[in-house]
Amino acid sequence: MKFKFQLACAMMSISAIASATEGMWLPYMLSDREAEMREMGMMISAEDIYSINNGSLKDAIVSFGGFCTGEIISDEGLVLTNHHCGYGAIQSHSSVEHNYLENGYWAMSRDQELPNPDLHVRFVKYIEDVTTLILDGVDDSMSEEEREAKIAENVEKLKESRSAQADYEYEVKEIYYGNQFIIVASVRYNDVRLVGAPPSSIGKFGADTDNWVWPRHTGDFSMFRIYADKDNQPAEYSEDNIPFVPYRSLSISLKGTQPGDFTFVYGFPGRTEEYLPSIAVEQMMHELNPMKIAIRDIILKDRKMYMIEDESIDIQYASKYASTSNAWKKWIGQVQGIERTHGIDSIRRAEARLQYALASDDLLWNEYGHILHEMEVAYTEALPVFKQRDRFIEMAYLGNEAMRFIWGIRPWLLAAAREDSTAVIEGSEKVAQALQGFYKNYSAKVDSTVAFDLFTHWMSTAEVTPEFLIESFATVDGVDVSKMYNANFYLRNTEAERVLQLLEEDPMAFAQEVLYSDAYNMTNGAFAHYIDNVSPAYQAAQAKISRLQAEYMASQMEVMDPSSVYPDANSTMRITYGSVDGFSPADGVRYNTHTYLDGVIAKYVPGDYEFDLPARMIELYEQKNYGDYAAANGKLPVCFIASNHTSGGNSGSPALNANGELIGLNFDRVWEGTMSDVYFDPSICRNIMVDIRYVLWVVDVYAGAGHLVEEMNTIQ
Numbered sequence: 001m002k003f004k005f006q007l008a009c010a011m012m013s014i015s016a017i018a019s020a021t022e023g024m025w026l027p028y029m030l031s032d033r034e035a036e037m038r039e040m041g042m043m044i045s046a047e048d049i050y051s052i053n054n055g056s057l058k059d060a061i062v063s064f065g066g067f068c069t070g071e072i073i074s075d076e077g078l079v080l081t082n083h084h085c086g087y088g089a090i091q092s093h094s095s096v097e098h099n100y101l102e103n104g105y106w107a108m109s110r111d112q113e114l115p116n117p118d119l120h121v122r123f124v125k126y127i128e129d130v131t132t133l134i135l136d137g138v139d140d141s142m143s144e145e146e147r148e149a150k151i152a153e154n155v156e157k158l159k160e161s162r163s164a165q166a167d168y169e170y171e172v173k174e175i176y177y178g179n180q181f182i183i184v185a186s187v188r189y190n191d192v193r194l195v196g197a198p199p200s201s202i203g204k205f206g207a208d209t210d211n212w213v214w215p216r217h218t219g220d221f222s223m224f225r226i227y228a229d230k231d232n233q234p235a236e237y238s239e240d241n242i243p244f245v246p247y248r249s250l251s252i253s254l255k256g257t258q259p260g261d262f263t264f265v266y267g268f269p270g271r272t273e274e275y276l277p278s279i280a281v282e283q284m285m286h287e288l289n290p291m292k293i294a295i296r297d298i299i300l301k302d303r304k305m306y307m308i309e310d311e312s313i314d315i316q317y318a319s320k321y322a323s324t325s326n327a328w329k330k331w332i333g334q335v336q337g338i339e340r341t342h343g344i345d346s347i348r349r350a351e352a353r354l355q356y357a358l359a360s361d362d363l364l365w366n367e368y369g370h371i372l373h374e375m376e377v378a379y380t381e382a383l384p385v386f387k388q389r390d391r392f393i394e395m396a397y398l399g400n401e402a403m404r405f406i407w408g409i410r411p412w413l414l415a416a417a418r419e420d421s422t423a424v425i426e427g428s429e430k431v432a433q434a435l436q437g438f439y440k441n442y443s444a445k446v447d448s449t450v451a452f453d454l455f456t457h458w459m460s461t462a463e464v465t466p467e468f469l470i471e472s473f474a475t476v477d478g479v480d481v482s483k484m485y486n487a488n489f490y491l492r493n494t495e496a497e498r499v500l501q502l503l504e505e506d507p508m509a510f511a512q513e514v515l516y517s518d519a520y521n522m523t524n525g526a527f528a529h530y531i532d533n534v535s536p537a538y539q540a541a542q543a544k545i546s547r548l549q550a551e552y553m554a555s556q557m558e559v560m561d562p563s564s565v566y567p568d569a570n571s572t573m574r575i576t577y578g579s580v581d582g583f584s585p586a587d588g589v590r591y592n593t594h595t596y597l598d599g600v601i602a603k604y605v606p607g608d609y610e611f612d613l614p615a616r617m618i619e620l621y622e623q624k625n626y627g628d629y630a631a632a633n634g635k636l637p638v639c640f641i642a643s644n645h646t647s648g649g650n651s652g653s654p655a656l657n658a659n660g661e662l663i664g665l666n667f668d669r670v671w672e673g674t675m676s677d678v679y680f681d682p683s684i685c686r687n688i689m690v691d692i693r694y695v696l697w698v699v700d701v702y703a704g705a706g707h708l709v710e711e712m713n714t715i716q
Helices: 002-010 027-032 034-039 087-092 144-165 278-309 311-341 343-359 362-368 371-397 401-408 410-417 421-440 444-459 466-473 493-505 507-515 518-559 597-603 615-623 671-677 692-702 706-711
Strands: 061-064 068-072 078-081 121-129 169-175 180-189 191-197 222-228 262-267 574-579 583-586 589-591 594-596 637-642 654-656 662-669 687-691
Touching: 027 034, 027 121, 027 574, 061 078, 068 262, 087 191, 087 222, 087 311, 144 169, 144 180, 180 222, 262 662, 278 311, 278 343, 278 371, 278 444, 311 343, 311 671, 343 362, 343 371, 343 518, 362 518, 371 401, 371 518, 401 410, 401 421, 401 444, 401 518, 410 421, 410 507, 410 518, 421 493, 421 507, 493 507, 507 518, 594 597, 597 615, 597 637, 615 692, 637 692, 662 671, 662 692, 687 692, 692 706
Parallel strands: none
Antiparallel strands: 061 068, 061 121, 068 078, 078 222, 121 180, 169 180, 191 222, 262 574, 262 654, 583 589, 594 637, 637 687, 654 662, 662 687
């Protein structure tokens, strides 16, 4: 149909950017992309990348912990991922006496590889479009509740059917805002052990200053090993387990890359929202992000003050600080990137073209012509509750550790309120375990300072009203909130031994002490207000927007070539491809594609928590001892950038060359392009990767763990 052809040309995407490097493609979609990838330089086939019946690269890719990506780099189950992905595991094994965060860790034998009870990896066996099965019996006459119930029924029926066929774990995920559905079959391995990690002065070099920034000089990697039972099957940790033998491991290229080289990234990006209307992006950039940035400014400032002063607090809060800082800096970059590229204006122009095209066809206009206006109204009405929700999450949940912990044990405390001594005694062991974990990474003076500063900050803002105090801090009769923000309000570290002893000796007495404290009174009020008032309003607003967004997505899919529309990321396996390419962040400035050890040394500041370096690295640099890992120019490569479209969850993803060989490890995006989760601009959106040659140099030459490199299949 001529009309649809014209409309497809005009509406390649709502972002109005048609780019070969944009898109996060489900593996089974690659057959439609293969010709384009080959034109860009790819030498292998789509079947080599993803195959159900034959071995393929997918068999070497794992979801790491459910929050990052990893890849198999030896036939003995060795897994490579980012340092920041393994950070929690590294921290859990660290202490003041054995500070693996500061000094690094290298297992020189298998018995030195450290178990991690809460860590797992997951292999994808296959992904299949099951839209027809999931929407069977669903029709337009149904209410939203009826539709959701029928879909849920079909999902369970399908999972039961598949479970009877094969012993996999199954997950059904919606894509295109519920217009299509996929099923993911996977196998999970729970015995994953820490093998190696560089010191943070390498793995986090540049820390907060360089986070999301190019040029980058960070060796962001760590290594783990998967263990299995004697039959190579998943098993819980046991000393009898043996290294997992993978179906596929990645070959490693030492040839490096040049500008223009084809690259692709294979991983599990977390969440993108590429098809939002302009009103949603505008609210994000001008209302929600600035509010959250201001809150985290306070949290980060206060935590860093104590971390610099006290090494034990630095260890306790290292992972928390990094997590809080990561999103904070990303939001800042999103705001600046959207403004610099005039992204909202571009989206509005695309919306105008869509409306014009729909108006040219009566059937399409009658079905979809109302959507954009209704979305504008819905988002405008929802903004106040969106702000309430984000304030609560940032301040009362993420910003106030004591309140979050107390709320977590509330069911147990309510048993005490009912004087149900049996339930209290039976639950006391779990509460004791939770308290021990809480105290391990908690400082009352840090938490109380953060809480007080958050409170006083928001008291000084124009938005503060009595209703705001209730929604954010839940003032309670008889409790003076302003006096509660001091260390005495919190469970103190110095009382940890007393608290645990009391819990062991008399669980009911401990529960009553917490239950009738001002801390509990305030926590209960704050969370109750959110649950009773804010959350229902948010859910209602979001449900309305989600229905409209599904129709909005359907309108685009109706008139476009389906093979040109990629689904938003949702933590399922994806492939994205591009080229090694620099960019211009500002007028008169051009960034190159590679960084080298020379740049690491140039940033070196002795004693600085972000830019200090190990003495051995300085020594090796002065000797120009780069082993077999120098580039053709004689320098040791550290990082490089390309135009692959990545997101959170892609951390740890392998960067692969035209032959499917490992050339780097994805770990970040450039700050100017962090808005790529909602708006991809090919001129400045770049992903950042640590060069695999730097990884191997650190392992082999710096750390002396060459036995790990010997496991790998390296190609000169």
